[in-house]
Amino acid sequence: MRIAIASDHAAVDLKAALAEWLREQGHDVNDLGPQAGESVDYPDYGYKLAGEIAAGRAERGIALCGSGIGISIAVNRHPALRCALVSEPLSATLCREHNDANAIAMGARLIGLDMAKACVTAFLTTDFGGDRHVRRVGKLGTPPVPAQID
Amino acid sequence: MRIAIASDHAAVDLKAALAEWLREQGHDVNDLGPQAGESVDYPDYGYKLAGEIAAGRAERGIALCGSGIGISIAVNRHPALRCALVSEPLSATLCREHNDANAIAMGARLIGLDMAKACVTAFLTTDFGGDRHVRRVGKLGTPPVPAQID
Numbered sequence: 001m002r003i004a005i006a007s008d009h010a011a012v013d014l015k016a017a018l019a020e021w022l023r024e025q026g027h028d029v030n031d032l033g034p035q036a037g038e039s040v041d042y043p044d045y046g047y048k049l050a051g052e053i054a055a056g057r058a059e060r061g062i063a064l065c066g067s068g069i070g071i072s073i074a075v076n077r078h079p080a081l082r083c084a085l086v087s088e089p090l091s092a093t094l095c096r097e098h099n100d101a102n103a104i105a106m107g108a109r110l111i112g113l114d115m116a117k118a119c120v121t122a123f124l125t126t127d128f129g130g131d132r133h134v135r136r137v138g139k140l141g142t143p144p145v146p147a148q149i150d
Numbered sequence: 151m152r153i154a155i156a157s158d159h160a161a162v163d164l165k166a167a168l169a170e171w172l173r174e175q176g177h178d179v180n181d182l183g184p185q186a187g188e189s190v191d192y193p194d195y196g197y198k199l200a201g202e203i204a205a206g207r208a209e210r211g212i213a214l215c216g217s218g219i220g221i222s223i224a225v226n227r228h229p230a231l232r233c234a235l236v237s238e239p240l241s242a243t244l245c246r247e248h249n250d251a252n253a254i255a256m257g258a259r260l261i262g263l264d265m266a267k268a269c270v271t272a273f274l275t276t277d278f279g280g281d282r283h284v285r286r287v288g289k290l291g292t293p294p295v296p297a298q299i300d
């Protein structure tokens with residue numbers, strides 16, 4: 001599977017470990033940065049990841065920062081992205097079954113490497129459930145613009 | 151504090167319990183629905199919550215669905231909203247300190263009432279850390295439009 005992965009400076013080690021592990025499994029992994037040592041702003045990397053998925057250059061995305069919160073918000077700014085912030089595999093399974101998530105976010109300062117791997121495995125191996133979820137997922141792709149949402 | 155709360159059908163009981171508990175503490179709680187018994191689509195209620203916060207009719211939002219995932223994605227479609235999907239109080243604290251979150255999402259099928267209350271308390275009582283986080287939060291308010299993000 002073509003997987004894009006991005007982070008901020010707090011999560012470069014987790015990013016590198018997951019990228020290596022995914023490549024060992026035969027996945028085509030595009031590490032969008034940053035490199036170790038840079039201090040960066042998580043929105044920039046969240047938007048970069050969203051762009052890769054939205055453009056079809058990757059099928060799934062993995063977004064990492066210290067808590068996972070900031071980069072998950074950034075990724076979800078894009079109406080073509082459905083990014084679940086997860087810390088355990090059940091949520092990573094549910095985000096595929098119910099929300100057809102094309103990205104997950106995790107917090108490098110909050111979960112360990114093996115838990116992150118378990119989340120990624122659930123995310124990559126679970127199919128979308130379809131059915132009633134299709135209509136709901138469709139609505140996520142057509143959010144009201146701010147002027148209308150009020 | 152003026153608090154808006156919204157959910158889908160899977161989380162109406164948690165919504166009612168949190169709304170009552172918050173009112174007992176003196177908060178001004180606006181329950182945006184749904185009522186028990188309705189089957190609804192979580193994006194509709196996430197967008198409704200986002201609209202309340204963006205319009206200034208509530209200072210903070212609480213968004214609930216079965217896993218918390220779907221409604222967190224919907225709320226974060228609005229560039230004025232910063233919604234953290236949380237399942238424990240540390241993340242609820244960090245989302246205020248680092249991301250100036252104005253909403254949290256939780257999964258009614260994944261966490262219990264006391265854990266949800268602990269998350270809400272952390273969310274309502276923690277101040278934004280300012281400093282380097284201001285620039286990053288600012289970037290969340292000006293996401294690239296889809297045509298530019300590619």
